[in-house]
Amino acid sequence: MGHAGEQEQPREVRGGGLAARDIAAKCTIRNGSRLLPYINTRNTARDMGVIRGILGERKLSYIGWSYGTYLGAVYTQLFPRHSDRTVLDSAVDPANDNAVGLNWAITCADNTVSWPRDPARYRRDAHREKARHPIYGDFAANITPCAFWPRGAEPATRVDNTAAALVIQNQWDPQTPLSSGRALHRALHGSRLVYIHGGRGHTVYALPGAPARVTRTVDAYLTDGHLPKTDLTCNS
Numbered sequence: 001m002g003h004a005g006e007q008e009q010p011r012e013v014r015g016g017g018l019a020a021r022d023i024a025a026k027c028t029i030r031n032g033s034r035l036l037p038y039i040n041t042r043n044t045a046r047d048m049g050v051i052r053g054i055l056g057e058r059k060l061s062y063i064g065w066s067y068g069t070y071l072g073a074v075y076t077q078l079f080p081r082h083s084d085r086t087v088l089d090s091a092v093d094p095a096n097d098n099a100v101g102l103n104w105a106i107t108c109a110d111n112t113v114s115w116p117r118d119p120a121r122y123r124r125d126a127h128r129e130k131a132r133h134p135i136y137g138d139f140a141a142n143i144t145p146c147a148f149w150p151r152g153a154e155p156a157t158r159v160d161n162t163a164a165a166l167v168i169q170n171q172w173d174p175q176t177p178l179s180s181g182r183a184l185h186r187a188l189h190g191s192r193l194v195y196i197h198g199g200r201g202h203t204v205y206a207l208p209g210a211p212a213r214v215t216r217t218v219d220a221y222l223t224d225g226h227l228p229k230t231d232l233t234c235n236s
Contacts, residue, residue, distance in 0.1 A: 017119045017143050024148035027105065037153040040109040041096075045075040045157075052082060059084035061222070065203045066090050066176055067106075069167075073184060076163035085225055086165040087218055088191075090176045090203045091184035094159035108149035110156040115146035122147065162190040166221050166228075168214060170199030170236075185231075192227045194218075198236040211236060 028036060048071075052060045061084040064072035069088035076083045096110055108115065116122065126138035165188045169181030178195075185193040194217055196204060204210050205218050213234045221227060 017122070017147075020143045020145045021148045024108075024145040027145070028150065036105060036150050037109055039105040040152055040154070040156075041071055041074050041106060042078065042154060042157055044071055044106070045078050048075055049079050049082065058082065061085040063087040063205070063222075064089065065205075067092055069176075069184060070094060070096060070159075072165070073159045073163070073188060074157045076165065076188065077157050077159050077161050080161055080163065083163055085222055086163060087168065087205065087222065088165055088184060088188075089168040089205045090173055091167055091169060091181040092176055093180040093183045094187045095183065096156050107144075108146035109152035115144070115149070117147055119143055119147060159184070159187040161188060163188045164227055165191040166218060167191050167193045168196075168204045168218070169193065170196045170201060170204055172198070172200045173202050175202040190227075193231040194228075195231065195233050196236050197233055199234075200236065 048060060048062075059082050060075070060079075062072045062075065064070075064087070066089075069090065070092040072086050072088050073094050076086060122141065122143035125141040126143075129136075129141040130138040167181055167185045167188070169176075169178055169185075171178055173181075181193065181195075185191050194214055196211060196214065199211070201207075204214055206215075211234045213232070217228060217232060
């Protein structure tokens with residue numbers, strides 16, 4: 001797809017804005033604006049429900065890491081009667097306000113209501129965040145293809161249920177921070193939080209070096225279906 005010359009673009013759309021718009025334009029051309037609004041987390045969760053039905057299973061047990069935690073939470077919200085043992089490791093905030101780890105299609109379709117459409121807004125936010133956070137910079141505030149994306153077919157799912165999930169969270173997770181894990185724990189009222197004090201890195205369970213107590217707790221839950229009686233704190 002051809003683009004107008006640089007001299008014809010508003011100042012706020014140049015640079016990163018042009019790249020973001022180019023991604024959105026190419027995805028729209030290749031996939032069609034009729035398809036893109038439907039590539040979202042809700043429909044992925046519905047696909048999981050279809051797979052469960054095809055397999056003849058009454059309930060689905062699930063382990064999700066990172067963005068997979070939001071997907072698992074959405075599944076419990078849409079299909080509570082068909083949810084069984086659910087482990088959510090390194091949780092994305094269910095409000096989904098900054099899901100930068102997702103691919104653009106899902107990120108943009110899930111958040112088209114909240115993503116600003118004015119490129120100048122991103123420019124102002126980026127300058128502000130760079131001043132406030134000199135080390136991290138404006139990474140999370142800069143413009144993305146979502147500013148130019150077709151509107152999603154439906155809003156993102158609000159997670160608010162009593163799913164008996166097990167939420168695993170490192171203290172120093174650089175991608176899904178502790179605040180996100182706690183937010184998901186609050187949204188799933190029947191859940192238990194396993195907090196790794198001093199834990200570093202993104203994702204915990206089934207990785208080399210995972211605290212033994214985390215492994216025992218998750219294994220026991222997946223085996224017998226019983227959550228810990230209270231939230232747990234483990235040392236890294």
